[in-house]
Amino acid sequence: MHGYSREFRRAAVTAAVAAMVVGTVTAGAGPGTVTADPGPVGPGNVTAGTGPVGPGTVHAGAGPVGAGPRPPAWCKPGGTLQTRAMPRHVKIADCDLRGRTVRGVNGITAVVPADGTSLVAHALRTTGGGAELRIDVDGRTGRVSFSTSDERVPQGRPRGARAPANACQDGAYRLEGSRWPRGSTVLWRHYPGQRGLPVNGIIRGVSNMAGARTDCAAGGRFSPSPNVSTRHAGRAAAAPDITRNAGCGTRDRSNTFGWLAMTGAGSNILAATCVWYRGSSTLETDMALQEQGKRWWSGGSCTAGSYSTEAVATHEAGHVLGLGHVGGANHTRLTMAPSVAACDNGLATLGRGDYNGLMALYGAR
Numbered sequence: 001m002h003g004y005s006r007e008f009r010r011a012a013v014t015a016a017v018a019a020m021v022v023g024t025v026t027a028g029a030g031p032g033t034v035t036a037d038p039g040p041v042g043p044g045n046v047t048a049g050t051g052p053v054g055p056g057t058v059h060a061g062a063g064p065v066g067a068g069p070r071p072p073a074w075c076k077p078g079g080t081l082q083t084r085a086m087p088r089h090v091k092i093a094d095c096d097l098r099g100r101t102v103r104g105v106n107g108i109t110a111v112v113p114a115d116g117t118s119l120v121a122h123a124l125r126t127t128g129g130g131a132e133l134r135i136d137v138d139g140r141t142g143r144v145s146f147s148t149s150d151e152r153v154p155q156g157r158p159r160g161a162r163a164p165a166n167a168c169q170d171g172a173y174r175l176e177g178s179r180w181p182r183g184s185t186v187l188w189r190h191y192p193g194q195r196g197l198p199v200n201g202i203i204r205g206v207s208n209m210a211g212a213r214t215d216c217a218a219g220g221r222f223s224p225s226p227n228v229s230t231r232h233a234g235r236a237a238a239a240p241d242i243t244r245n246a247g248c249g250t251r252d253r254s255n256t257f258g259w260l261a262m263t264g265a266g267s268n269i270l271a272a273t274c275v276w277y278r279g280s281s282t283l284e285t286d287m288a289l290q291e292q293g294k295r296w297w298s299g300g301s302c303t304a305g306s307y308s309t310e311a312v313a314t315h316e317a318g319h320v321l322g323l324g325h326v327g328g329a330n331h332t333r334l335t336m337a338p339s340v341a342a343c344d345n346g347l348a349t350l351g352r353g354d355y356n357g358l359m360a361l362y363g364a365r
């Protein structure tokens with residue numbers, strides 16, 4: 001389950017970055033309301049000296065003067081680039097990937113950020129568990145690195161020897177490596193999509209995660225509360241920055257969660273969440289639930305084959321706050337397990353490990 005090298009941790013969090021993020025406090029909104037980060041240029045911005053290279057443009061010989069390196073064969077000028085054809089670390093001077101769409105070996109796609117940020121794309125699938133693609137853009141070394149992770153959940157969960165632990169006793173969690181500032185309020189807006197599906201399940205799900213809702217403690221919440229909160233700020237003007245393939249697009253500096261017809265995604269994709277970060281600071285997150293070809297359950301009795309909006313949104317909100325998947329058949333009762341069954345609302349309440357992860361990230365309020 002530790003599929004990632006923790007390479008992104010190399011990027012130092014400078015005081016300047018922290019100040020930029022904390023600086024987005026809205027007047028009267030309490031200690032740090034985060035809408036999304038304010039500007040495109042930060043200390044982590046990539047300035048590889050390759051000149052004004054636009055998205056989708058490959059400049060042969062764009063490297064240092066006199067060196068004139070030719071781009072490698074895999075560095076094709078158009079379309080989607082496959083990470084399986086690339087080295088694990090790509091020097092921007094060799095192939096400027098910024099603004100290009102890449103596809104990881106697990107099929108997850110993302111646009112390589114051109115603003116110096118890094119990203120991680122999460123997909124939740126009905127079968128095959130969860131999948132992640134991380135793109136680490138390191139402005140200091142001028143390198144872009146890729147890593148993928150797939151958390152497979154055995155079909156027909158094995159019974160007996162590896163029965164899943166009780167969620168209230170299972171303390172397992174995994175952190176992704178970036179988080180919002182402690183004490184901040186993450187402002188987000190909903191995107192209603194095309195079909196008029198209810199958004200209240202999404203709103204409840206986001207609130208469940210940040211509020212540490214659980215069946216394990218008296219009062220329905222773990223205590224103390226983690227020192228972060230979320231606030232629904234109404235309807236978004238634009239769709240989440242998630243592509244039709246359920247990959248990550250180009251961020252727009254607002255946190256948008258909602259319904260999206262991800263028409264190019266595999267039929268097993270339920271939801272996708274993208275997290276853009278610099279160093280260990282999360283800057284923006286977007287979330288989309290698949291409104292095309294999936295049946296959703298948002299209250300009342302569950303129609304067979306429908307998925308709980310609230311449960312899936314709670315899980316995705318875990319990614320928003322910085323939690324990763326916890327794989328393995330014995331952890332399937334946790335909200336951050338990368339699996340959800342039809343008509344199962346269990347993920348909507350946190351297990352011990354989900355809460356422990358939030359406390360590791362944010363401490364007590």
Ligand SMILES: [Zn+2]
Nearest residue numbers: 122123124130
């Ligand atoms: Zn997930």
